[in-house]
Amino acid sequence: MSYDIHFLKRDPGQSWDDAMEALEEQANAAETLGRPPNWDGVVSEVRALLGDVSVVEAPPTWEIDHRATAIQVSCYSGEWSISVPFWSDGDAAKKVAAHLRAISEIVQRATGLAPYDPQLESAVTSDEWTADQAAAVFDRVAESFDLRGIVRG
Template sequence: MSYDLHGFRVPPGVTVEEYYEDEAREEELIADDRPPTAVERAEMERLAAAVLAHDPTLERFDGKDHIELTSKDAIQVSLFKQEAGITVPYWYEGDKAHDVLIEMYELAELITRESGLSFYDPQSGEEVSGPSATDAYASGVQATQAIAAKYAADPPPAPPKKRGWLSKLTRRD
């Protein structure tokens, strides 16, 4: 599980939360599986350069339809032709969790400033407008730990074992 921030180019008259929740928009995005145009790729490259200027230690990975930049703290910035995402696993607690979330919000603010994308934090239900309350990450960590403890204490039953095709052919019942 991870703490995620989602960046979109939100049309006028729509809140970032409404845009995030719009299932038709999501379906259209999934259906548009074409690679980025040269202009879209150039914008992705420009944003990647801005993020790398902010933190030159980020490791870069290029895919045909995205650019990923990953920090030593496992913060991952994903740049796509129409959207961006910033994510980090729920690994951190206390002051480190606070610092990681601040870095995520700073990255979101940087990408917003450079691109006009609006970022949404679905954990807090708020638009990201720079470093703010980091309680959402802490509550996400606590919720994830509670789920993990529940499964450790009472694991779900194992699925029934499937019989292979050979055992079905040779069975005598």
């Protein structure tokens, strides 16, 4: 299980659900694409934010992985996303959530796509989305894992 952020092309007045459906249709019809536009800039900015990251460039998959937090930024056949396992809680989850927002801003600037958080049903870069709200989701999942004896990370 992971906390995911999807990047969507959202037309004025279009609901997030409709934009997600359009993304799924696009993914089903996507062909292998070349290097994502502004890829090097995204890698550079994510590296500046997180520090040591590994980069995988295996078309149609392009990934940036940060081992310490397990945050993964990916572009698969033109579809951008961020994911991170539910390994953290408390202050660590707040820090991860702050990173999710910062990375969302980086990808949004580079692609023009809107970062959508299906867990909170909100745009990540809106005033409605906060790191505390996202961290609360991590905390609830951590509590659920702990109650069931599931080892995290």
